[in-house]
Amino acid sequence: xxxxxxxxxxxxxxxxxxxxxxxxxxxxxxxxxxxxxxxxxxxxxxxxxxxxxxxxxxxxxxxxxxxxxxxxxxxxxxxxxxxxxxxxxxxxxxxxxxxxxxxxxxxxxxxxxxxxxxxxxxxxxxxxxxxxxxxxxxxxxxxxxxxxxxxxxxxxxxxxxxxxxxxxxxxxxxxxxxxxxxxxxxxxxxxxxxxxxxxxxxxxxxxxxxxxxxxxxxxxxxxxxxxx
Amino acid sequence: xxxxxxxxxxxxxxxxxxxxxxxxxxxxxxxxxxxxxxxxxxxxxxxxxxxxxxxxxxxxxxxxxxxxxxxxxxxxxxxxxxxxxxxxxxxxxxxxxxxxxxxxxxxxxxxxxxxxxxxxxxxxxxxxxxxxxxxxxxxxxxxxxxxxxxxxxxxxxxxxxxxxxxxxxxxxxxxxxxxxxxxxxxxxxxxxxxxxxxxxxxxxxxxxxxxxxxxxxxxxxxxxxxxx
Numbered sequence: 001x002x003x004x005x006x007x008x009x010x011x012x013x014x015x016x017x018x019x020x021x022x023x024x025x026x027x028x029x030x031x032x033x034x035x036x037x038x039x040x041x042x043x044x045x046x047x048x049x050x051x052x053x054x055x056x057x058x059x060x061x062x063x064x065x066x067x068x069x070x071x072x073x074x075x076x077x078x079x080x081x082x083x084x085x086x087x088x089x090x091x092x093x094x095x096x097x098x099x100x101x102x103x104x105x106x107x108x109x110x111x112x113x114x115x116x117x118x119x120x121x122x123x124x125x126x127x128x129x130x131x132x133x134x135x136x137x138x139x140x141x142x143x144x145x146x147x148x149x150x151x152x153x154x155x156x157x158x159x160x161x162x163x164x165x166x167x168x169x170x171x172x173x174x175x176x177x178x179x180x181x182x183x184x185x186x187x188x189x190x191x192x193x194x195x196x197x198x199x200x201x202x203x204x205x206x207x208x209x210x211x212x213x214x215x216x217x218x219x220x221x222x223x224x225x226x227x228x
Numbered sequence: 229x230x231x232x233x234x235x236x237x238x239x240x241x242x243x244x245x246x247x248x249x250x251x252x253x254x255x256x257x258x259x260x261x262x263x264x265x266x267x268x269x270x271x272x273x274x275x276x277x278x279x280x281x282x283x284x285x286x287x288x289x290x291x292x293x294x295x296x297x298x299x300x301x302x303x304x305x306x307x308x309x310x311x312x313x314x315x316x317x318x319x320x321x322x323x324x325x326x327x328x329x330x331x332x333x334x335x336x337x338x339x340x341x342x343x344x345x346x347x348x349x350x351x352x353x354x355x356x357x358x359x360x361x362x363x364x365x366x367x368x369x370x371x372x373x374x375x376x377x378x379x380x381x382x383x384x385x386x387x388x389x390x391x392x393x394x395x396x397x398x399x400x401x402x403x404x405x406x407x408x409x410x411x412x413x414x415x416x417x418x419x420x421x422x423x424x425x426x427x428x429x430x431x432x433x434x435x436x437x438x439x440x441x442x443x444x445x446x447x448x449x450x451x452x453x454x455x456x
Contacts, residue, residue, distance in 0.1 A: 058294060058295075060290075060291055060294060061289075061291060062288075062290055062291075063288050063289060063290075064335065066286060066288060067286075067335050067336050067339045068339055069335075069338060069339035089377045089380065093377050094335075095334070095335040095336075095337075095338035095339055095376070095377070095378075096331050096332070096334040096335035096338060096372070096375075096376060097335075098375065099331040099334060099335075099371060099372070099375055099376075100328070100331040100332060100335060103324050103327040103328040103331045104324070104328060106323070106324040106327060107292065107295050107297075107322075107323040107324035107325075107327075107328060108295050108323075109323075110297060110323035110324060111295045111296055111297035111323055130374070130375050130376055130377060130379070130380045131375035131376065133374065133375070135374045135375075136371065136374040136375035138374075139367065139370040139371040139373075139374045139375070140371045140375070142367045142370070142371075143327060143364065143367040143368045143370075143371050144324070144327070145367075146358070146361065146363045146364040146366075146367045147324075147326065147327055147358050147359035147361070147363075147364035147367070147368070148323070148324060148327075148358055148359070149317045149321050149323070149358060150323075151358070152317065152358045
């Protein structure tokens with residue numbers, strides 16, 4: 001099988017993207033420590049990687065916290081709760097995050113001879129981040145094909161975003177069919193002790209709605225389970 | 229003055245690019261520790277930053293060495309000497325380096341409210357890296373304008389590459405007019421003890437040829453000064 005680089009956060013989406021493509025590519029997973037509030041993401045990514053049978057899983061430390069500007073990297077900015085999804089780009093937006101992540105994925109791909117990158121972004125049931133859109137991914141692919149030795153050699157990069165136009169419920173149903181164990185995944189932006197999901201941030205709200213709409217039991221333990 | 233982010237390596241080119249634009253923008257400098265063979269680059273970048281009067285200079289550590297694949301990040305790959313410039317992309321190419329650097333520059337720019345990035349790449353007297361070309365920069369700009377909150381707000385990114393179509397001699401003459409002290413800069417890919425330039429790698433060869441063609445005395449001390 002051809003190699004491909006999977007961006008694996010430990011969340012629901014990247015686990016599903018990996019499960020959908022692990023029969024087609026030999027996946028090499030890449031995760032980031034980027035000054036997140038929650039190291040629990042990395043632990044989940046490790047578990048998901050093993051679950052998907054991925055043997056090469058690299059965790060790269062990058063210091064986005066040095067820049068600040070996001071509720072996910074700067075402790076002085078609060079994670080919004082119950083804010084109402086769909087009202088602009090939220091405080092959890094991390095400046096240029098997917099641009100940085102995909103750039104590292106491309107570097108790894110060049111090194112191991114891969115030309116395929118896999119990312120679990122989606123635009124429908126998302127927080128409205130601009131770096132999760134088809135237009136962004138298409139522009140980034142052109143950047144790689146203009147600016148890498150790999151592409152100069154003739155074989156162009158492809159970016160696979162199998163979830164980009166699915167709802168959260170469709171993602172969950174596709175993942176269940178592909179055998180994803182969602183109990184291993186972690187979505188919460190602001191977990192409490194023991195990694196307990198808050199139940200109220202955008203990521204928790206989208207996750208809970210998704211399981212309910214999919215008619216699939218949500219294996220997540222939430223600290224707060226108010227009606228959404 | 230408007231803020232802008234300058235990618236500052238401590239080399240001849242980025243010092244010149246900074247000098248050419250420091251009257252037009254309030255420059256914020258960004259340098260990287262990326263597993264280079266030579267920490268001497270960072271020391272030079274610090275000196276150049278002070279020389280340019282830059283008050284905000286950030287150094288971000290990123291672990292490109294974890295991927296390998298380049299003579300600049302992997303000690304098992306030799307830096308080529310006297311290889312003849314212009315024969316393909318050399319072993320000193322670092323996978324996706326400028327894509328990664330510009331992605332971090334964009335993250336910093338979003339955080340400080342800048343929309344202008346400055347980079348000292350040039351295509352004429354260069355080693356032939358694909359991520360130094362106008363086509364690459366244009367594609368990257370489109371990626372930022374598709375994928376950032378900043379650009380979604382209406383104000384688009386610009387990437388300034390004032391040297392992109394200059395020869396090394398033209399760069400040096402422009403820098404001398406702008407008051408650059410080239411004794412502070414460092415180009416060598418493989419310096420010896422005390423940061424002494426080798427005189428024989430691509431970067432040294434291009435630098436030496438550039439000073440000679442510009443008719444400007446080269447302030448660099450080289451370990452080897454064979455005829456080029």
